[in-house]
């Protein structure tokens with residue numbers, strides 16, 4: 001709906017900026033922003049908060065380097081914050097009434113400056129306000145202000161006016177889009193698009209098909225069904241459903257929420273939850289830098305718990321995890337985090353201004369002490385490096401990219417030690433999101449695909465006989481085309497003849513009505529001139545009787561009408577024509 005409500009999309013309230021920043025950052029990094037406070041004048045923030053984020057970064061003691069520049073953080077925060085129904089999530093529905101400008105209006109109203117207030121009242125598209133309406137608005141404001149009294153008349157009226165602005169906005173939208181709001185209108189179901197995958201939430205589809213009945217879905221998992229399956233299984237039953245394209249959008253460092261089919265509930269794709277978990281373990285708690293030697297059996301048990309609760313290894317369609325499940329996924333690590341909290345660990349160093357090399361990455365992995373947990377980790381550096389390099393946003397790789405490279409190198413090592421995550425990610429079609437990772441299952445699939453294509457090619461070769469048939473058909477088509485061309489030629493010859501005839505007729509019909517004999521170049525009727533009894537040749541000029549249209553030699557006709565009145569053929573009078581004829 002946001003496309004109908006035209007508001008500048010880079011303006012937000014400071015509350016929303018700080019709340020979304022608080023939720024976007026890794027919990028361990030929150031102390032870096034805790035001491036930061038905004039001055040009251042910074043209530044409305046423009047440019048997606050880039051300036052304020054710059055101040056925050058400057059004051060964060062380099063703790064927030066993972067998020068890149070203020071510009072990058074502002075952009076990612078915007079992506080993360082601006083999902084459909086985000087206002088329900090952040091509970092910002094009332095923000096509109098608390099904006100700075102409203103306070104200004106209030107003070108103007110309190111000071112009796114009604115004209116200014118009235119001029120602020122929005123004008124809707126195509127309905128400009130006349131002077132008379134403007135002064136009527138002023139009068140009403142004055143009157144109502146007096147009735148409401150001095151105490152908080154201004155406050156109440158400001159609220160009322162803003163409500164009425166909203167209502168007018170909404171009713172305009174509803175009037176212009178009756179289909180969207182009428183009860184008989186089509187039901188909408190979101191089609192989520194993620195890469196080449198297209199899927200819908202089962203519960204949402206079921207709700208649309210069965211007129212409001214609810215599907216009993218898992219409490220924490222919202223399953224989906226692919227669009228191909230929807231078309232195959234439900235076919236005609238979904239004809240009246242409008243499918244709304246809903247791309248899955250991702251911020252760089254935290255999964256973006258999606259509104260669930262239930263009122264006020266939100267969820268994220270399960271794969272995104274796994275990435276958030278891994279980011280928490282790797283970047284936030286530095287588990288694999290601190291926890292040495294790692295008790296892989298113990299850790300696998302914790303992973304198994306996650307698999308059981310959240311990451312269904314067998315599920316081959318994407319599915320969502322409810323917002324609340326994040327706590328279930330992470331709380332099992334509480335003891336582990338407690339145990340390693342006091343172990344010191346090195347921070348990722350800054351990349352140079354002109355980026356970093358594969359060797360820099362290898363050195364960094366060693367510097368961070370990761371070869372203790374993952375002796376082979378530097379072997380992945382090259383593949384990870386080229387994948388990160390391929391995705392870099394700026395001209396050079398930056399510190400934020402180095403964080404990514406270190407993050408993904410560790411994911412590959414974890415996957416190799418705990419293959420259930422591999423299967424999960426593969427079945428959810430998320431393998432490409434692990435930078436530098438080569439999935440054996442994906443490779444096998446592409447090998448199978450290749451051999452299938454090879455087979456298809458071979459079977460094509462077997463069809464060379466039908467290729468001959470094709471040749472014969474082609475020849476036949478050519479013959480037909482040739483014939484067609486001949487017919488066309490003939491046709492055009494005929495039509496040019498018809499045109500000539502028409503021209504002739506035209507020149508006959510367009511004879512000056514007073515000129516009864518006219519010049520005609522005749523090729524058609526070969527007969528005798530009734531005046532001289534000799535043949536009318538095909539090229540000579542003739543004149544004809546306007547009544548019987550009998551032709552005579554021009555010379556004969558001119559001579560004839562000097563002393564005769566009647567046509568030799570029809571005996572009609574030629575006298576008038578004798579007088580007016582330009583030949584006479």
Ligand SMILES: [Zn+2]
Pocket residue numbers: 022023
């Ligand atoms: Zn929080």
Ligand SMILES: [Zn+2]
Pocket residue numbers: 327328331332
């Ligand atoms: Zn818990």
Ligand SMILES: [Zn+2]
Pocket residue numbers: 425426427431439440441442443
């Ligand atoms: Zn795969």
Ligand SMILES: [Zn+2]
Pocket residue numbers: 529530531532533534552553556557
């Ligand atoms: Zn003649």
Ligand SMILES: [Zn+2]
Pocket residue numbers: 545547548549550567568569570571572
């Ligand atoms: Zn005649």
